[in-house]
Amino acid sequence: MADDQAATPLVEAVGVTKRYGETVALDRAGIRVMPGQTHALVGRNGAGKSTLVSILTGLQAPDEGEVRFGGEPAPRLADRDAWRQRVACVYQKSTIIPELTVAENLYLHRHDLNRLGLVRWGALRRKATELLAGWSVDVDVRLPAGELDVEQRQFVEITRALSFGARFIILDEPTAQLDAAAIARLFTRIRALQEQGVTFLFISHHLQEIYEICDTVTVFRDARHILTTTVADLPHAELVAAMAGEAAGLAEGPSRTAVTRGPGVVLDVRGLSYGDAYREIGFRIQTGEIVGLAGAAGSGRTELAETVAGLRAADSGTVEVAGRVPRPGSVPDALAAGVGFVPRDRHHQGFVPMMSIADNATMTVPDRLGEAGLISGRRRDRLARALIDNLAIKTPGPGLPVMGLSGGNQQKVVMARALASDPRLLVLITPTAGVDVKSKEFLLGKVEETAAGGTGVLIASDELDDLRLCDRLLVMFQGRVVAELAAGWHDHDVVAAMEGVRLDA
Amino acid sequence: MPEQTLTPATETATSGRERPRVRLARLRDFALIPAIIAIAVVGQIVNPIFLQGDNLINILQTMSEISLLVLAQTIVLVAGKMDLSLESTFGLAPGVAAWLTVAAGSGAGLGLLPGAWSIPITLAVGVLIGAINALLIVRFGLNGFIVTLGMLIVLRGLLTGISGGQTFFNLPASMLYLGSALWLGVPASIWLCLLLFAGGVVLLGFTKYGRALYAIGGNVDAAKAAGIRTDRVLWTALVGAGVLAALGGLMMSGHLASVAAAQGDGAIFTVFAAAVIGGVGLNGGKGTVFGAFTGILLLYMIQNVLTLAGVPAQWIQALNGTIIIVALVLSRLTGGKVQD
Numbered sequence: 001m002a003d004d005q006a007a008t009p010l011v012e013a014v015g016v017t018k019r020y021g022e023t024v025a026l027d028r029a030g031i032r033v034m035p036g037q038t039h040a041l042v043g044r045n046g047a048g049k050s051t052l053v054s055i056l057t058g059l060q061a062p063d064e065g066e067v068r069f070g071g072e073p074a075p076r077l078a079d080r081d082a083w084r085q086r087v088a089c090v091y092q093k094s095t096i097i098p099e100l101t102v103a104e105n106l107y108l109h110r111h112d113l114n115r116l117g118l119v120r121w122g123a124l125r126r127k128a129t130e131l132l133a134g135w136s137v138d139v140d141v142r143l144p145a146g147e148l149d150v151e152q153r154q155f156v157e158i159t160r161a162l163s164f165g166a167r168f169i170i171l172d173e174p175t176a177q178l179d180a181a182a183i184a185r186l187f188t189r190i191r192a193l194q195e196q197g198v199t200f201l202f203i204s205h206h207l208q209e210i211y212e213i214c215d216t217v218t219v220f221r222d223a224r225h226i227l228t229t230t231v232a233d234l235p236h237a238e239l240v241a242a243m244a245g246e247a248a249g250l251a252e253g254p255s256r257t258a259v260t261r262g263p264g265v266v267l268d269v270r271g272l273s274y275g276d277a278y279r280e281i282g283f284r285i286q287t288g289e290i291v292g293l294a295g296a297a298g299s300g301r302t303e304l305a306e307t308v309a310g311l312r313a314a315d316s317g318t319v320e321v322a323g324r325v326p327r328p329g330s331v332p333d334a335l336a337a338g339v340g341f342v343p344r345d346r347h348h349q350g351f352v353p354m355m356s357i358a359d360n361a362t363m364t365v366p367d368r369l370g371e372a373g374l375i376s377g378r379r380r381d382r383l384a385r386a387l388i389d390n391l392a393i394k395t396p397g398p399g400l401p402v403m404g405l406s407g408g409n410q411q412k413v414v415m416a417r418a419l420a421s422d423p424r425l426l427v428l429i430t431p432t433a434g435v436d437v438k439s440k441e442f443l444l445g446k447v448e449e450t451a452a453g454g455t456g457v458l459i460a461s462d463e464l465d466d467l468r469l470c471d472r473l474l475v476m477f478q479g480r481v482v483a484e485l486a487a488g489w490h491d492h493d494v495v496a497a498m499e500g501v502r503l504d505a
Numbered sequence: 506m507p508e509q510t511l512t513p514a515t516e517t518a519t520s521g522r523e524r525p526r527v528r529l530a531r532l533r534d535f536a537l538i539p540a541i542i543a544i545a546v547v548g549q550i551v552n553p554i555f556l557q558g559d560n561l562i563n564i565l566q567t568m569s570e571i572s573l574l575v576l577a578q579t580i581v582l583v584a585g586k587m588d589l590s591l592e593s594t595f596g597l598a599p600g601v602a603a604w605l606t607v608a609a610g611s612g613a614g615l616g617l618l619p620g621a622w623s624i625p626i627t628l629a630v631g632v633l634i635g636a637i638n639a640l641l642i643v644r645f646g647l648n649g650f651i652v653t654l655g656m657l658i659v660l661r662g663l664l665t666g667i668s669g670g671q672t673f674f675n676l677p678a679s680m681l682y683l684g685s686a687l688w689l690g691v692p693a694s695i696w697l698c699l700l701l702f703a704g705g706v707v708l709l710g711f712t713k714y715g716r717a718l719y720a721i722g723g724n725v726d727a728a729k730a731a732g733i734r735t736d737r738v739l740w741t742a743l744v745g746a747g748v749l750a751a752l753g754g755l756m757m758s759g760h761l762a763s764v765a766a767a768q769g770d771g772a773i774f775t776v777f778a779a780a781v782i783g784g785v786g787l788n789g790g791k792g793t794v795f796g797a798f799t800g801i802l803l804l805y806m807i808q809n810v811l812t813l814a815g816v817p818a819q820w821i822q823a824l825n826g827t828i829i830i831v832a833l834v835l836s837r838l839t840g841g842k843v844q845d
Contacts, residue, residue, distance in 0.1 A: 080732050095730055097723035099790035100716075108720055108731040111713055118711040 008071045010035040010199050011056065011087065011168055016065035018051050025051040028065065029225040031201075031218050033168070038190060038200040040210040040231065043220035043243055049203055052220070053170055056201075058083035069168075088161030089170040090154055092177075092434070098146025103128035105145045106160050135159050135193070151182040155189065162198065170201040175209060176434040179297030180462055180498070187213050207239060207437075219243055243437060263287070264322070266338075266425045266456035267308065272317030277303035278479040281317070285425065285456040290447065292467040293460040295476035296498050302344055302429055304476070305460035309341040309427045310334030322424045335364055340423030340455075342414050342431050350414035351402045358384035358398035361416040387416040391446060408439025415443055419450065426450055426457045432466055444469055462498060464491055536784060537799035540832075544806045552813040560809070562691060568805040569698035570595075570684075570760065572798070573753030574769075574776045575783075576705050577746035579797040582780060583709065584742045585722035585789025588638060589653040591750040591776065593660035595769030598630040598751035599623075599758040600664045602680060603673035613669045620677020627680075627755045628748055634660065635747025639740040657773070665766050673764040684759020694756045701749070705794035718742060722789025778829040779804050804828070 009032040018026040026048045033039045043049050054060045055067060058077055067074040075082035096105045103125045104111075112120045112127065128141040137155045139148065148156065154174055161169050171190075175183045190200055190213060202214055210217055211231055219226040219242040226242050234242075267285040272278070278300030285291050295301035306312045308319055313329025326333035334341075343349035351360045361384050362369060368383065370376040384398035391412040395405065402413050411431070418426060428447065432440040448469055451457050459466055467473055475483040475497035483497040548555035574591050581588045602623040607614025618626070634656070641652045686693040709715035717738045720728035728735050758764045783800025785792030807828055811821055 095724070095727045097720050097727050097790065099723040099786075100719055104716065108727070109713065109717065109733050110731075111716060113713065117713075118707065119713070119716065121711075 007034060009033055009068075010070055011201075012068045013052065013056060013062075014065055014068070016052070016055060016062040016067070018048075018055065018060065018062050024223050026055070026062070027223040029220060029223065030065070031056075031225070032228070033199060033201060034216070035167075035199055036194060036197060037216055038194055038202055038214045040202045040204065040214035040217040041220065042204065042207070042210065042217060042239070043226075047220040047243075048223040049220055050172075051223075053089055053172060053201075053203070056170065057087050057089045084161075084164040084166060086166055087168045087170065088158075088164065088166045089172060090157045090161070090174060091172045092174075094153055095157065096145045096148075096153060098144065100145060101125075101142055102132075102139055102145050102148070102156055103141035105156065106131060106141070106163065131163055132156075132159055135162060150177045151185065154186065158189075158193075162193075167197060168199045168201070170203070172203050173434060174202075175204060175206060180495075181296060183209070207236065210239075211236075240437065265320075266322050267458065268318075268320040269308065270318050270320070272304070272307065272314045272319065274300075274303055274307060274312060274314045276479065278476070281481060283474060283481070285458060287424075287454045287456055288451050289472065290451045290457040290459065290470045292470035292473040293458060293476060294462060294467055294473055294494055294498055295460070296462050299462075299476040299498065300479040301460040301462075301476045305427050305429050305458060306344075308334075308425075308458060309339055309343075311341075311343075335421060338421070338424030340364075340418035340421055340426045342411075342418045342426075342428040344429040346411055346414045346433075351410065351417070353403040354401050356399045357388065357393065357395055357402055357405075357413055357416075360402050360413050361387045361398075362420055364417055365420045383420065384416075387420060390419070391416050392442065406436075408435045408442075411435050411439065411443060415446060419446075423455055426455050427460075428457065428466075429460045430463060430466070431459065431461070432463060440465065464494060467494070534784070534793050534796050535799075537782070537796070537803050540835075541799060541803055541806065544803065544810060548806065548810040548813065551810055555810065555813055560813075562695065564802075564805050564809050565695045565698070566692050566760075567809075568801055569692070569694040570753045570757040571772055571775060572698050572779075572801045573701060573749045573756070574772060575779045575797050575801045576701060576794065577749035577753075578776050578780050579705070579783075579785050579792065579794055580709070580718065580742050580749075581746050582785050582787065583722050583789065583792060584718040584739055585725065586642060586649040586739065586743070587653060587787075588743065588746050589650065589773055590634065590638060590656035590660055591653075591746060592769040592771070592773040593657045593664070594631055594634045594747055594750035595754040595757070595772060596764070596767070597634070597660045597664045597754075598627045599680065599754045600668060600673065600764045600766075600768070601630050602626040602755075603676055603758070603764045604667045606677050606680075607673050607675055612671050612673055612675075613667060614673060614675075620679055623677050623680040624755065627751050631748040631751025632744055633747075634751075635744035636740075638747065639743040642743065643736050643739045661770070664768075668764070668766045670766050672766065674762070676758060676762060676764070680755065681759045681762055684756045684761070694760065697752075697756065702794060702798050709794050714738065714741075719790050722786075722791070724790070775801075775804065775825075778832075782829065782832040803832075 011033040012031070014030045015028045016026050016030060017024070017028055029048060029052065031041065031052065041049055041052070051060070055062050058074065058080075061077055069086045075086075097108070100108070106128045107124055112123045114120050125141055132139055132141065137159050139152050139156060145153070145156065158169060174186060178186060194200065202210070204210060214231050216228065217231050217234060217239065218228040219239070221243060264287040265284050266287055269284070270282050272281040281304060283291070293301045293305060303312060307314050310326060310329060310331040310333060318325055319328070321334065321337040321339055324337045326337040326339070358381050362380050365383070366375060369380045381398050388395060388398060393405070393409050393412045393416070395409065402410055405413065415431070418428075426447070431447070432443055435443065444466065447457055447459070459470060461467055471487050473485040473489060473494065474481045475485065475494060477498065485493060545556065554560050574595060577591055578588060604613060605615055605618045605626060606620050606623045607616060609616040638653060638656060641647045642649045683693055683697065688696050709718060717728065717733045720731065720733055721735050721738055725735055754769060757768060779801035780792070780797050781787065781800070782803065783792065783798065784796035804825070808821060808825065811824055816824065
């Protein structure tokens with residue numbers, strides 16, 4: 001990478017400052033992306049990544065500083081076509097139109113027209129098919145785009161960006177909603193495109209991915225540029241230190257030593273089966289025990305955890321929570337039995353975005369907020385304030401809509417909701433998805449703290465960091481528990497079991 | 506030739522699992538055709554008059570005016586908005602024209618303008634109402650449902666006000682023409698209705714403008730990002746809807762040779778029912794003009810069959826409501842998706 005210094009950077013932002021009223025979102029920050037690189041941009045929530053992305057994609061103008069593409073100054077903001085030819089961003093939130101076909105999404109507002117000004121659908125579909133085939137994306141262009149899964153949708157969006165002529169693509173947390181196999185396919189694709197001359201700016205909270213796929217990494221912290229270096233030269237701990245501003249690592253060794261495990265059983269699952277998702281599952285969780293349910297997406301771990309939480313009713317078998325069998329498929333009954341639940345997708349099942357933190361956090365415990373079905377605002381806010389303090393949610397007060405919080409703080413609200421009922425059993429599904437390093441550490445610490453208080457915990461995830469604090473790990477593969485590992489397991493054993501590979505064979 | 510070399514590639518790129526879904530998506534447009542055929546058969550059994558030319562013309566004539574409201578509503582719904590005020594525009598636009606052109610002395614007419622002005626006035630009122638809706642919804646970002654609900658009441662009140670609650674008679678000849686003329690032996694309003702629907706199919710299915718409507722209704726941010734001037738498209742959609750409603754009202758007045766203060770009152774429910782039965786989504790981005798046409802056609806055929814079967818007129822409304830709900834249940838059972 002040393003000779004890169006001589007070349008012209010493909011994209012360069014120099015001394016960029018952006019203020020929103022009082023807050024400084026970017027403070028004389030910059031980035032240089034060399035052609036053909038896969039460049040990682042990391043930083044905790046609020047570090048200024050999103051602001052930089054919106055400036056690099058021409059959605060906002062910087063207050064100071066400038067953006068250059070291949071040495072040339074950036075086009076005017078109004079010249080959308082010029083921007084589209086230079087840069088594209090694939091956001092976490094989809095920018096496709098679900099009701100329209102893949103073909104039309106690819107060529108939206110630049111349809112092929114015939115002499116009468118009418119759309120030539122046949123030609124459009126052919127062009128779209130060729131385009132996708134050209135970048136070897138295997139998707140039927142006639143499908144409504146809403147039927148694509150996240151992975152296909154990303155490929156379609158990347159291809160659309162390439163079709164405008166852009167050879168610089170920003171991927172904003174592309175792996176957040178993908179399982180391990182899909183991430184592997186995405187990376188294969190990124191490498192292939194890199195060889196074809198496409199440059200990527202890769203934004204991710206998963207540091208391991210950056211080591212896997214990126215050449216160069218830029219770290220932002222508190223609106224400033226901290227460092228840019230080749231990934232190979234930067235040890236894990238130093239990267240975390242650069243992001244956190246202190247030498248605090250998450251990954252280094254399990255901190256959990258003393259297991260305060262009591263004699264009682266908080267969860268007893270016997271002979272549980274549910275359609276094709278999982279079969280004949282049985283296990284127990286004792287008071288104060290943390291049990292991990294590892295497995296890739298599609299392994300049945302999510303469905304199993306949702307069954308325990310009462311979202312699904314199993315076809316056969318029983319779930320017993322603290323000596324009581326809640327009615328299968330009834331969330332209120334599971335709640336009453338003492339189950340606290342952090343669902344899989346916080347945007348979907350975790351909170352109501354327009355409602356306040358107080359309303360969201362206390363949603364599971366209306367009975368404690370007042371008599372005879374009435375809710376006392378004062379009592380609710382008192383409880384909410386306690387939860388906000390307990391989970392260190394960054395907010396001016398309990399009345400703020402959850403919508404306005406960062407991802408990490410939103411997930412803390414979901415956790416607060418699960419903890420509000422003082423559960424005997426806490427069920428968590430991918431509890432740290434799309435959350436920054438610091439919040440992740442905090443949330444997992446809170447899980448340990450809860451377990452220390454005698455609550456049994458079940459964590460369903462494929463994220464090794466989530467599972468590290470478990471006393472015991474059940475690994476699921478294709479609907480069955482294929483391995484049970486005690487604390488102190490090696491990463492490769494777990495990954496191998498989740499992928500259905502036997503290392504000892 | 507490129508077509509032929511490409512076909513096999515497409516075949517292999519498509520996994521077997523996805524094929525039927527594509528077909529199903531296409532067939533959605535024709536979902537009501539079996540129902541229409543079934544009703545035709547039932548109608549013929551109930552009363553052999555049903556399939557005779559005169560009766561078919563009668564059905565089309567009865568639905569022609571209100572079907573323009575369905576067309577207008579479909580355009581607005583596809584773009585992700587709603588226009589409840591269409592039914593009042595349907596009455597007020599020809600009402601204003603009659604008010605200004607009908608000779609003073611007979612009813613509430615002012616006789617300020619010659620009769621030839623009636624059609625331009627009607628259409629201009631449609632434009633004006635559409636523009637007010639657009640101003641409030643697009644420019645000021647108000648909720649379309651509430652704005653047009655307010656407009657529905659205001660416009661109805663205006664018509665009652667200018668007419669004094671009376672019906673305008675003695676309309677100028679130009680106002681009567683579209684509702685009463687025959688072209689090639691078939692009422693002009695049927696021709697107009699069919700032509701406008703054909704135009705609507707082309708507009709929404711095959712023009713950049715039409716596809717922009719779908720894009721805006723489906724995901725307005727994505728539409729903006731694709732370079733669509735979303736505000737301008739919405740303005741024209743709402744103004745166009747106003748004009749279509751005014752035209753429908755004009756045809757109705759010509760047909761009845763009068764403008765009643767209650768013209769169009771309550772029609773919006775039938776309009777929504779026809780659109781939704783025809784597969785137009787209330788949340789935007791979904792449905793076609795052809796589907797909407799089959800929706801209104803089905804409703805009017807059923808009504809006609811009920812009349813021919815001798816069902817008392819007092820019961821038809823209750824049956825209509827039932828039909829709408831049954832149709833929705835059926836489309837939920839066959840389409841499988843939750844309607845919202």
